[in-house]
Amino acid sequence: MKKDLRSHWSLRLLTIYRKMVSGNGMLYPILGFASCVAFIYMSFGDLKFSRFPKERGLSFVERNGTQFFLDGKPLYVNGWNSYWLMGHSVEENTRPKVSAMLQAGAKMGLTVCRTWAFNDGGYNALQISPGQFDERVFKALDYVIAEARQHGIRLLLSLVNNLQPYGGKTQYVNWAWKEGIGLSSSNDSFFFDPSIRKYFKNYLLTVLTRKNSITGIEYRNDPTIFAWELINEPRCMTDPSGDTLQDWLEDMSAFIKSIDKNHLLTIGLEGFYGPKSPKKKTVNPEEWASVLGSDFMRNSNITHVDFASVHIYADQWFHHLGFEEKRNYVAKWMHSHIEDCDKELKKPVMFTEYGLSDQNKDYQPSQREQLYRTILDIIYKSAKKKGSGAGALVWQFFVKGMAEYSDDFGIVPRESPPIFKLTVEHSCRLPRLQGLIQENENFKQLCSKRK
Numbered sequence: 001m002k003k004d005l006r007s008h009w010s011l012r013l014l015t016i017y018r019k020m021v022s023g024n025g026m027l028y029p030i031l032g033f034a035s036c037v038a039f040i041y042m043s044f045g046d047l048k049f050s051r052f053p054k055e056r057g058l059s060f061v062e063r064n065g066t067q068f069f070l071d072g073k074p075l076y077v078n079g080w081n082s083y084w085l086m087g088h089s090v091e092e093n094t095r096p097k098v099s100a101m102l103q104a105g106a107k108m109g110l111t112v113c114r115t116w117a118f119n120d121g122g123y124n125a126l127q128i129s130p131g132q133f134d135e136r137v138f139k140a141l142d143y144v145i146a147e148a149r150q151h152g153i154r155l156l157l158s159l160v161n162n163l164q165p166y167g168g169k170t171q172y173v174n175w176a177w178k179e180g181i182g183l184s185s186s187n188d189s190f191f192f193d194p195s196i197r198k199y200f201k202n203y204l205l206t207v208l209t210r211k212n213s214i215t216g217i218e219y220r221n222d223p224t225i226f227a228w229e230l231i232n233e234p235r236c237m238t239d240p241s242g243d244t245l246q247d248w249l250e251d252m253s254a255f256i257k258s259i260d261k262n263h264l265l266t267i268g269l270e271g272f273y274g275p276k277s278p279k280k281k282t283v284n285p286e287e288w289a290s291v292l293g294s295d296f297m298r299n300s301n302i303t304h305v306d307f308a309s310v311h312i313y314a315d316q317w318f319h320h321l322g323f324e325e326k327r328n329y330v331a332k333w334m335h336s337h338i339e340d341c342d343k344e345l346k347k348p349v350m351f352t353e354y355g356l357s358d359q360n361k362d363y364q365p366s367q368r369e370q371l372y373r374t375i376l377d378i379i380y381k382s383a384k385k386k387g388s389g390a391g392a393l394v395w396q397f398f399v400k401g402m403a404e405y406s407d408d409f410g411i412v413p414r415e416s417p418p419i420f421k422l423t424v425e426h427s428c429r430l431p432r433l434q435g436l437i438q439e440n441e442n443f444k445q446l447c448s449k450r451k
Contacts, residue, residue: 011299013408045211059224059305060262063306066341066348066388068264076383076430077226077391078376078423079112079156080105081353082398084405089140089147092125098144100399102151104413106288109427109446112226113148114352114393117141117157117207119159120167127167130175133206139213144226146214152442154226156352158268159204162233169231172196188238188293191248192441201255208259222259228256228262229352232357233311236266236293242274245293246302253304256391264306266350271296271310271337283336285317285329296337300345307347307390310337312375327374333376334389341388348390351375355395355409368411376426381432394423 059071082101088094091224105113119137121124126137148155160382161168169190176182176195183193190196208220208228219225230252236245249267258264273279274295284290300308314326321329334351341349354375358369375392382389395409402412413420428437428447437443 011094022278054123058149060223061226061264063264063348066346067386068307068348068390070437072384073434073436074383075111075390076379076433077112077350077393078379078427078430079110079114079391079393081114081393081396083116083396084115084402085113085144086126086137086141087119087124089143090137095143097181097402099147099151099401101397102148102153104399104403105397106151106415106440106442107446108423109296109431109443110153110423111427112154112156112391112393114156114158114229116161116166116232118166118203120160120161122167122171125167127203130172131202133207138210142210142212142214142389145212145219145222149215149222156226156229156266158229158232159207160200160231162231162235162268172199174395175199186238188236188244191236191244197248197251200252204252204256208256220262222229223262225263227266227306229266229268229309230256232268233270234294237291239293240275240291242293242295242298246295246298249299249305253302257304263302265300266307266309266352267299267305269294269299269306269309269311271333274298277284279336281334285314289317297340297344300341300347308337308341308345308349309352310334310349312351315357315360323362323371327371330371331374331378334375338378338382338387338389345388346390350390351379351392353395354392357408359408365416366418368416369422372419373422378424380426380429383430 005153017036029438047203061075062069068077085098088097094309102113112432117126121128122132124137126133126141129221130136164170170187172190173182173187173193173196174292176189176193176199177185181195183195207227209220210219211217212222213218215222230249234245235250236242236248253265255268272289272292272294272325273284274297275290275294277290277297296308299305310333312330314321314333316331318326318329337349341347354372356371357363358365372394379389394411396407396411398406398410398412400412400415411419413423428443431437431440431443432447437447
């Protein structure tokens with residue numbers, strides 16, 4: 001209908017223009033020229049955005065105390081991880097997987113997807129070398145953001161990896177070392193080397209101010225982005241006191257906020273308590289967790305950090321416990337962090353990764369449904385009390401035909417009916433708390449049969 005109307009008015013304007021320029025006087029050519037400009041715009045003006053129209057009234061997610069808010073109402077998140085979206089958007093033949101995943105997430109009522117906004121060095125790198133970017137890969141990230149917007153999904157974009165996959169801090173250190181300006185070959189020099197800090201700040205500036213080639217919106221002005229995540233699972237084991245990492249986090253979080261005051265910011269922590277925390281012995285998995293250079297309370301209390309982040313991998317932290325013991329520990333782990341954020345940090349907390357490996361010796365498929373239900377029930381109970389437990393993101397979802405990119409936590413939702421059912425149930429009960437079902441057509445259709 002919209003195309004037909006445009007064609008109709010284009011023909012009308014062209015006819016008017018022809019009549020005007022055939023007459024006498026200066027007014028007619030001027031009006032005729034204006035009409036011609038309008039004709040060209042009506043015909044071609046928004047061709048670039050015809051596939052990705054701008055959302056009407058899309059707002060930024062905000063934080064007030066221990067809760068997220070959207071359009072003045074509390075927001076609790078049910079979401080997932082698909083780290084691979086940018087990489088699969090580079091090539092035309094793999095791009096449909098991205099659209100299919102975002103569509104599948106939307107159909108399950110999921111609202112936030114966490115994914116990588118980095119790939120430093122290596123194959124299909126976004127940042128080829130310090131300050132040098134592959135426009136082809138940047139356009140792939142543009143596509144991810146634009147496509148997420150189309151499907152009503154917001155993105156939690158992670159900006160660098162503590163680990164080596166996709167470059168991470170190791171790549172930054174190698175760049176500095178090869179240029180002869182690195183202070184140390186230690187991976188942890190990423191946090192204290194001034195030259196490397198300059199590399200990373202340049203990267204942040206480039207990403208945050210990137211103008212999307214599809215939507216025309218700078219990333220820092222796009223509400224499709226739920227929040228920025230500074231670094232995935234930061235550790236600085238060469239300084240167990242935590243001072244080195246703390247200084248880096250304070251510096252980088254302030255730098256991001258100086259560029260982008262629209263978006264929320266989180267760190268990307270695993271959630272371990274540091275060496276001075278009384279919970280290092282009562283809540284941490286074991287002694288090793290307190291000497292990694294990170295500290296949940298100290299790091300999360302940074303002024304520019306809007307919400308805390310925690311990961312849940314009890315089966316990776318404990319190899320001697322049975323499944324039920326691990327599940328009980330997960331409940332204790334979550335309650336501890338929610339209590340911290342309710343009473344001390346006064347910020348929301350998101351459990352941005354949770355999973356259960358299918359390679360555990362005692363693994364049974366039913367265990368995933370049981371553990372994930374425990375996690376989501378705790379989020380729901382916190383939401384009912386208007387608490388700080390703001391959401392959880394499962395690690396990780398794929399679509400069919402991606403086995404080579406999966407790991408021992410990967411799930412194709414439609415191929416795991418219990419997980420699919422649990423996910424949809426949780427997606428429906430969260431907005432029902434705020435009476436939002438009738439306001440959202442997707443939720444209305446999804447949840448009408450699940451009262």
